Amino acid sequence: MYELTDDQVNTFYHKGWIGPLDIFSYQEVESVRKEIEAISQIELLDEQKILTFSHSDFGVKTAHNHHLYCKLLSDIFEDKRVVSRLNQLGEANLLLWRTSIFHRMPGQEGIDWHQAIQYYEDYPNINENDLFLLFPKGEKVLNITVWIALEDLTSEMGTLFFANGSHRQQFQSIEVSLGEGLLKEEKCDINLEAEPESKRYSKVCQFNENEWEIESIPMVKAGQAIIFTEQVMHSAPSNCSNKERWVIVGRYIRPSVIVHPQLQNNNYIDSYGCDLRKHFCILVSGSDNYKINKVVTRN
Template identity: 25%
Template structure:
């Protein structure tokens, strides 16, 4: 018998999401709960030997794949987090009953760090040197992209670098992900755009613009302030960014979990992940079934946790 979806989105919320491309924030943890989970989890996050990308080849001294990507596959709290009904019920309201989580990322922003530049992601191929789409929707799909649940593991304020959205920009892409975007670690925290420190972790996202003279309409931007323990849902195709961290002492930590319906193919043309100057094998990677069932057999899914690892199964 199917579980009742306690946290399904209402008709009004679905209409709002269709219009704006995002909705929230929603309460998930109290501030005290989230702080407690952070204290328990930080030592595990610092230990990357159990990460599915621990054997990755590092280039230019960059190690963020093992430390920041897909830690839900080796850290129990994050594994439980991506399947929380508060998130999954709302996601399945948008994507249908059969959903998976295919990627998670940790986004720390330390005092003095630049903001994240305006960007959109449809198939996530733009930072892959091989130019392979990471996700492939069916040809008859009405849309692409992924639903991101971004959770504030710490407070997210304008001062310490909260998210920004431009509502309603999720239905058309201003960027061509087939273009080449060059990784350059020398530009991290060095880019200035109209007087604001804003980059993309060593990439200049403007290299992907369809029109080199186009600029986002920042007058319509919304700053998404969130208390510690809340989350928000948005389409990856929505124009989004973040403020710089201009505080002296407040680190901001966000955790993004990304969801798809099970008919979407994940990494169909790749056997390695190549991003941010580093590469790692996808041998230990697998999707997590978060609701319903897999009727298609397109993707690998993870099985049970054994000694810190989640073993992929077909």
């Protein structure tokens, strides 16, 4: 019932993404938006108003992993209407390992071109303390993102751009000072006691969009989802409208992947002040025969 067509599966492998897909109703995602809006606060960053989000488990401000305590949010990404489609893209056994809130105030800058693979073990010159994921040697990388609109979004609000087929190539990135990279609001999330800002950096990808077939998504309705591999080059323009832009993202991997491998070296606190011992993955389909991560099953 909740299946991708053969054309959609082929498009995913060819382009690196598919969507928008009709999955949730406006009422379903509206309740999620209201819940995460309740833990938000307005702050100023370089004279631009932004929203930050208080994490009740970690005791810090972060846009990530609120599904660890917010069941409405985790339910969205565990829903069979999402997971059954992911199973068609190559894996029966899946962990939900990370979620994010991507909110943009009117006039707020977007996110430039990037592959979300800069914190994987096979990325060149990666600092081991910055690792998010450690993939088994020789295993084909699978890390799928589900991007869900919580409001009706137009191109003026900043939807998504993709470089079709770019998931077959790895692009280098250069280090820049914190706040000059992909996510300038990182400066509001950073925990200076955990990691001084002077020692932190962000990254900018070396990518020429003129060399690729670029495809934009002009409109995404509330409850619709876009599914893509984190290896595909993508961007989200600035919010040039007078409305707020609300998006949530879930990320999925195989159980064979080690999440936050620094825990194996007893490094428990990340650069944002989060105690990684409180982190866990959620088994959303199949089984976990590896037992290398803290995993729970809810549904």
